[in-house]
Amino acid sequence: MKNYTHIFFDLDHTLWDFEKNSEETIYHLFEAFKLGRYDFTCADFFKKYSYVNKRLWQLYNAGKVNQEQLRRTRFTKTLRDLGVPQDEIPFELEYEYLRICPTKSAVFPFTHETLSYLKTKYELHIITNGFKESQEQKISASNLQTYFGEVVTSECTGFAKPDKRIFQHALERANCTSKNCLMVGDNLEADILGAQNAGIDQVFFNPSGKKHPLKATYEIVCLSELQQIL
Known part of the structure; x- marks a missing residue:
């Protein structure tokens, strides 16, 4: 050595x-923004978000998207892929995620x-x-x-x-x-x-x-x- x-x-x-802390945050957002009224579960929300976020981070690491693009896109694409109309996607989701997730301690x-x-x-x-x-x-x-x-x-x-x-x-x-x-x-x-x-x-x-x-x-x-x- x-x-x-x-x-x-x-x-x-x-x-x-990251996975544990992000999952706790996503479950909180699912309840706080009453996303249960749509035709997907909290587990569906977390699975789709994880997939979209991972792909965007790969693009970020490759220099193909910047910080603003990553943050602006991940929840919009997640919910759009889950069937939520564009005009019903809460714009506060990203802010709340960024406020809550980094305070997790796992x-x-x-x-x-x-x-x-x-x-x-x-x-x-x-x-x-x-x-x-x-x-x-x-x-x-x-x-x-x-x-x-x-x-x-x-x-x-x-x-x-x-x-x-x-x-x-x-x-x-x-x-x-x-x-x-x-x-x-x-x-x-x-x-x-x-x-x-x-x-x-x-x-x-x-x-x-x-x-x-x-x-x-x-x-x-x-x-x-x-x-x-x-």
């Missing part, structure tokens, strides 16, 4: 449990235990394609702020993972080199390929154990395994 000094983490889907199992262990041995940082304000809220709500030094977002740098320039910017901010740091993330393209292209070793966080052809430096199914690697 190399002599690592700095560990970079993705935030959503790696530390902060993290993956062993997040705090693992970060507490690593904090005694390494400098810890975050590289995220999320937007600055919402990511800061998530970090605060889940009590993660004490673990991390630099928090690098695509919104602030102008580059999104897997673009190697966001990794290079993070290295400069953390005052380290690609040879003595490690990237931990759940996204094969954004986190793993992005880190590889920047010359950074990687840990693929794969809690579902999905099959894939990519060879990461390390692969784990639980964050606690980082204590065995590091």
Whole structure:
């Protein structure tokens, strides 16, 4: 194992449990906006939103849509696909989602235990394609702020993972080199390929154990395994 000094983490889907926190928020919005009057269930709403949001984030990561387009589109397309007339789609949905979801605090199992262990041995940082304000809220709500030094977002740098320039910017901010740091993330393209292209070793966080052809430096199914690697 190399002599690592700095560990970079993705935030959503790696530390902060995006699916759980988003699902709680979507269920709240379903009730608050009385969407049950339409011909779909809350589970249908969450499933469709998750699909649309994931596709839009893929486009964002590829530089094909910007922050405004992503936020303006995801609920409109979700409800339109579910059969809600355009003039009946509540324009406040996006605002309420952005207000509520980042205040949720669910993290993956062993997040705090693992970060507490690593904090005694390494400098810890975050590289995220999320937007600055919402990511800061998530970090605060889940009590993660004490673990991390630099928090690098695509919104602030102008580059999104897997673009190697966001990794290079993070290295400069953390005052380290690609040879003595490690990237931990759940996204094969954004986190793993992005880190590889920047010359950074990687840990693929794969809690579902999905099959894939990519060879990461390390692969784990639980964050606690980082204590065995590091």
